[in-house]
Amino acid sequence: QNLLREALPGAEVLIVSNREPYIHNRSDGGVVVQTPASGLVSALEPVIRACGGTWIAHGSGDADRETVDERDRIAVPPEAPAYSLRRIWISEEEQDGYYYGLANEGLWPLCHIAFVRPVFREADWRAYEKINERFAEAVAREAQTDDPIVLVQDYHFALAPRMIRERLPKATIIAFWHIPWPNAETFGICPWKERIIEGLLGCTILGFHTRFHCNNFFETVDRFVESRIDREHGTVTLGGHETFVRAYPISIDWPPKALAAQPSVEECRLQTRRSLGLASDVMLAVGIERFDYTKGILDRMKAVDLLLTLDPSLKGRFVFVQAAAPTRSRLPTYSRLQSEAQELAREINARHGDESYRPIRLVIRHHEPAEVFGLFRAADLCIVSSLHDGMNLVAKEFVASRDDEQGVLVLSSFTGASREMAEALIVNPYNIQEMAEAIGMALRIPANEQRERMRLMRQRVRERNVYRWAGQMLIDAARSRQQRRILDIA
Ligand code: G6P
Numbered sequence: 001q002n003l004l005r006e007a008l009p010g011a012e013v014l015i016v017s018n019r020e021p022y023i024h025n026r027s028d029g030g031v032v033v034q035t036p037a038s039g040l041v042s043a044l045e046p047v048i049r050a051c052g053g054t055w056i057a058h059g060s061g062d063a064d065r066e067t068v069d070e071r072d073r074i075a076v077p078p079e080a081p082a083y084s085l086r087r088i089w090i091s092e093e094e095q096d097g098y099y100y101g102l103a104n105e106g107l108w109p110l111c112h113i114a115f116v117r118p119v120f121r122e123a124d125w126r127a128y129e130k131i132n133e134r135f136a137e138a139v140a141r142e143a144q145t146d147d148p149i150v151l152v153q154d155y156h157f158a159l160a161p162r163m164i165r166e167r168l169p170k171a172t173i174i175a176f177w178h179i180p181w182p183n184a185e186t187f188g189i190c191p192w193k194e195r196i197i198e199g200l201l202g203c204t205i206l207g208f209h210t211r212f213h214c215n216n217f218f219e220t221v222d223r224f225v226e227s228r229i230d231r232e233h234g235t236v237t238l239g240g241h242e243t244f245v246r247a248y249p250i251s252i253d254w255p256p257k258a259l260a261a262q263p264s265v266e267e268c269r270l271q272t273r274r275s276l277g278l279a280s281d282v283m284l285a286v287g288i289e290r291f292d293y294t295k296g297i298l299d300r301m302k303a304v305d306l307l308l309t310l311d312p313s314l315k316g317r318f319v320f321v322q323a324a325a326p327t328r329s330r331l332p333t334y335s336r337l338q339s340e341a342q343e344l345a346r347e348i349n350a351r352h353g354d355e356s357y358r359p360i361r362l363v364i365r366h367h368e369p370a371e372v373f374g375l376f377r378a379a380d381l382c383i384v385s386s387l388h389d390g391m392n393l394v395a396k397e398f399v400a401s402r403d404d405e406q407g408v409l410v411l412s413s414f415t416g417a418s419r420e421m422a423e424a425l426i427v428n429p430y431n432i433q434e435m436a437e438a439i440g441m442a443l444r445i446p447a448n449e450q451r452e453r454m455r456l457m458r459q460r461v462r463e464r465n466v467y468r469w470a471g472q473m474l475i476d477a478a479r480s481r482q483q484r485r486i487l488d489i490a
Contacts, residue, residue: 008474008481011172012145013053016135016160017153018099020057020087021045022076024064031063033078035369037290037325039250039393040153040178042369046253047470049082056138058099059087088138090131097127099156104328107155110190111179112294112388113414116333120191129159132199136163146170149477152203154178159195162202165241170484172477173203176248179390180416181213184223197225201238204480207248207473209390209416214247244480248473249416252396254465255403258369265377265404272378276361278319283443285320285410286379288372289394290327291364293337296385296412296429297322301344301360303385303435308352308359311440315352318443320383321361323375338364376401381408381442384415385429391416395424396461405451405458408442410435420460423453 021041023034035041048055054073059065064087075081090098101124109116135157139150147170152160154177161173177200187193197220200206208214218229218236227238236243262268273280285304289295304320324341328334345362352359367375376382382398392415399409399421411417411424418426425438445453 008051008149008478011481012143012148013048013051013151014139014142014148015044015048015053015055015151015153016057016139016157017041017044017055018058018103018156020060020085021055022078022085024061026063034061034366036060037327037366039391042252042393042397043250043466043469044151044153046257046466049077050467051470052083054084054086054142056086056088056135056142059089065089086138086142088134094127094131097121097124098131100328100330102128103156105331105333106190107158108179108294109333110186111155111182113180113182113186114294114387116293118189125192132157132159133163136160136167139164140167143168143171147172147481149174149474151176151473159199162199165202172205172481174205174207174473174477175200175203176207176250176473177213177390178209178250180388181208181216181220183216184220187216187220188223193220193224197221198238201225201227201236201241201243203243205473205476206243206245208245209247209249210419211247213390214245217245244476246476248469249420249464250391250393250469251461251464251466252393252400253467254400254462256369256373256397256400258373259401259403261370262373262377262401265402265406268374268377272375276319276321281317283314283318283380284378285318285381285383285439285442286323286375287320287383287385288323288367288375289325289384291324291329291334291338291341292327293333294387294389296387297324297337297341298344299387299429299432300383300385300435301341301348302432303383303439304360305348305351306432306436307440308348310436312352314440314443315359316357319359319361321363321375321379323363323365323367323372325366326364372397373401376407377404379407381410381439383410383439384412384417385410385427385435386412386415387429389415389417393417395421399454399457399461402454402458405454406447407454408445408450409453409457410438410442420464421457423456 019036019038024031073084076085105119110118149172152175161175227236229236234245345360348360349358376398384395395411395417409424412429413426427435427438
């Protein structure tokens with residue numbers, strides 16, 4: 001936290017993201033505040049709480065729209081205001097094009113290797129351009145100085161860095177791409193590849209989770225845009241403007257806020273088992289995320305199925321809980337996944353269970369952070385089997401939740417997190433046999449070995465927490481601001 005304050009004393013900080021940190025919805029005559037299931041939000045919220053500033057995001061709840069004007073700032077978090085939230089309202093038609101269309105049917109499957117074909121439509125692209133422009137205008141309107149630090153988040157805003165640069169030439173613009181960046185051949189599928197690259201190269205610093213994604217980006221720029229690339233120093237120069245490209249592995253708050261009010265691990269174990277109607281000694285595996293096809297949810301259910309076939313002695317003694325938050329459900333790929341998972345859970349439960357035993361519990365609803373942490377603490381193991389994932393913060397949150405130093409993490413090798421968490425049981429989620437064996441093994445790891453593995457992972461996540469992620473970017477930003485001042489004086 002100190003790193004943040006030291007890096008940029010007095011600078012004005014603005015965040016631009018699609019997802020807002022608090023969603024206000026009407027419910028039973030009142031208003032409920034929801035914390036969205038989003039890795040981006042869980043990482044950035046503690047950062048802006050610590051350094052203050054303004055967060056500009058799409059207003060997605062139904063409770064504020066009629067009462068809050070786009071120009072109104074709201075002080076958040078409600079219980080202890082630390083920064084301002086400025087919402088941008090987007091029409092349903094614009095949302096269809098910009099968010100569902102270009103961002104989630106185009107760029108999301110383009111950047112994740114999950115073998116879902118990206119869809120690109122001209123009308124979606126136009127909506128995407130328009131919304132990026134609207135957010136860039138909001139940044140210019142909101143900025144109180146001519147050289148703010150603007151943190152532009154994710155694939156929803158690839159064009160915004162250049163648009164902001166045109167309005168605020170002296171701004172320090174840091175763009176962070178929260179999802180993987182594919183190789184040049186794959187990115188070449190995108191009809192607007194040059195525009196996206198040029199848009200991103202409007203920023204001062206462009207961050208990815210891993211070195212590997214940075215290399216893919218360099219390769220893509222090299223293939224499609226006339227520019228000067230200096231791989232040694234990690235820079236790309238386009239039209240006289242230099243962008244610094246670097247890996248900043250994202251992380252979580254340590255200790256996470258949601259941990260503070262948790263009962264003891266023993267209490268969580270008992271409460272969770274009681275609420276699921278399970279005996280206190282039943283072994284529990286959990287999976288918790290958005291219902292997204294990149295997360296490998298079907299694959300891990302198949303692994304549980306195979307495990308119960310390979311080791312029938314686990315029947316009645318082992319249960320897998322999949323908590324999945326509905327997400328982007330208007331898109332057919334997402335709604336189909338939900339019905340497929342429900343069908344598969346029914347099949348597996350019929351195959352291995354009876355009236356008193358259901359090995360798979362699929363809970364499709366939003367879970368607030370306190371509930372998520374309660375589940376993590378109750379579990380014997382957590383399965384993160386993403387087919388492809390930039391980082392995956394669920395893996396880090398699971399480890400952070402286990403202050404008892406127990407519990408095993410089964411982790412896909414296709415997550416950025418697997419590079420930092422070698423003590424997890426690393427699996428290939430496409431290999432169901434391997435995953436089933438890993439889950440079986442996780443259930444047999446003795447307490448002392450669990451402790452050794454967990455201790456090392458916890459130590460690493462604690463050290464490489466989200467303040468370090470943001471602090472490192474801000475230190476690089478401070479360096480670039482200093483260089484610019486020297487050049488201005490000269
Ligand atoms: C990923 C993306 C985030 C996004 C989150 C939730 O983590 O990188 O930008 O907020 O998914 O998705 P949603 O579409 O609900 O915002």
